[in-house]
Amino acid sequence: MENIKIYKGDIVFTKQTDYFECFKDGYIVVNNNKVYGTYSSLPEEFENLEIIDYSNNLIIPGFVDLHTHAPQFENRGLGLDKELIPWLETYTFIEESKFKDIDYARNVYSSFVEKLKENGTTRAVLFSSIHKEGTKILFDIVHSSGISAFIGKVNMDRNCPDYIKEDTYESLNDTIEIINEYANKYPLVKPIITPRFIPTCSDKMLISLGRIANEHNLKIQSHLSENQGEIDWVSELHPQIKGYANVYNSFGLLKPKNTIMAHCVYSDENEMNILKENGVFVAHCPASNTNLSSGIAPIKDMLNNNLNIGLGSDISAGHEISMTKVMVLAAQLSKIKWIYNNRNSSFLSTSEVFYLATKGGGQFFGKVGSFEKDYEFDALVIDDSNLSKLDLSLEERIQKFIYIGNHTNIKKIYVCGNEIK
Ligand SMILES: [Zn+2]
The missing domain is CATH 2.30.40.10 (Urease, subunit C, domain 1)
Incomplete structure (x- = not known):
């Protein structure tokens, strides 16, 4: 020693x-x-x-934030009387499009990372925006702060406004450029493959991202079963595949023990089994799920079922960056679910929500938490x-x-x- x-x-x-x-x-x-x-x-x-x-x-x-969006930091508290899709279209896509301006990116990302650190988040898994240069700035700022993170440049090439829609080929090229530059640059800040969610990614994009994750030995993050409208949309887009999680799986995007899926509010027994078989990490985002009227994820059931689970602030659908606030919301939501479920089974205890915000999410990083x-x-x-x-x-x-x-x-x-x- x-x-x-x-x-x-x-x-x-x-x-x-x-x-x-x-x-x-x-x-x-x-x-x-x-x-x-x-x-x-x-x-x-x-x-x-x-x-x-x-x-x-x-x-x-230290606390682990398993799911949050750095370029939505200035959006906190706005439009939270809307549901997911209108909220994205009215506020979020517009805010994210501003990150092609690298000065704006530097300014907002500096405040965001400072707030993460100030609140005791020592590990975070971040969505950036579609922009390559802005994403690189986020890597550099997180590294300078001393905290550890996975950072993903977002990929999206369909079903979104033109001002934020990528060309598939350029999007993949930008992703690879970031991987080549940042995979080994910093010891504690690493790239992660980040398709926004199924509706905004073409088949070609999804297949290619699965392949890139494998070739470069990278982790993957995205969103799953957050809102009923979104789930219906995915089944319209992929009628030949049964179940939202299976769509990711069919493109090689549920990489064993290396994928985070945020939300999983409507994951039924079938979907939970797929998540469990693949060791997928569920990022539970209680503030976000209430703000966008999405629903209450069955986290206590998932925990009893030994799924990998952590907590996410999900800025800015979630308004709280502090993981202690997120823990409290997770416990409260779980109690509300328990009450409306005829007080069957049980709700999340204080030690359970603390575990989720430390060792639960920390396992995505290795021996952490x-x-x-x-x-x-x-x-x-x-x-x-x-x-x-x-x-x-x-x-x-x-x-x-x-x-x-x-x-x-x-x-x-x-x-x-x-x-x-
Ligand atoms: Zn999210």
């Missing part, structure tokens, strides 16, 4: 969904950016080493002293932070062992 760091504090994380692991005045030993061990008392072998002392502060894993051995050390140091006058357990303190804390409680941020705040 060569590069050891020892952190002391009130450590909380979720190894599994159903309870919080808590170490009051505990220690995390980090070796070369990875967790070596988490302890209640410091093992003798480390006793003479310097300790970075965050006593009385909570130390928790926990303080178990060999996990990359992503951490937030939280001063929660202003949140309660009560004498609380660690589990109660993390509940308080999730529900009533905010970014001002976050004192330090680590990503893969690097202190970035």
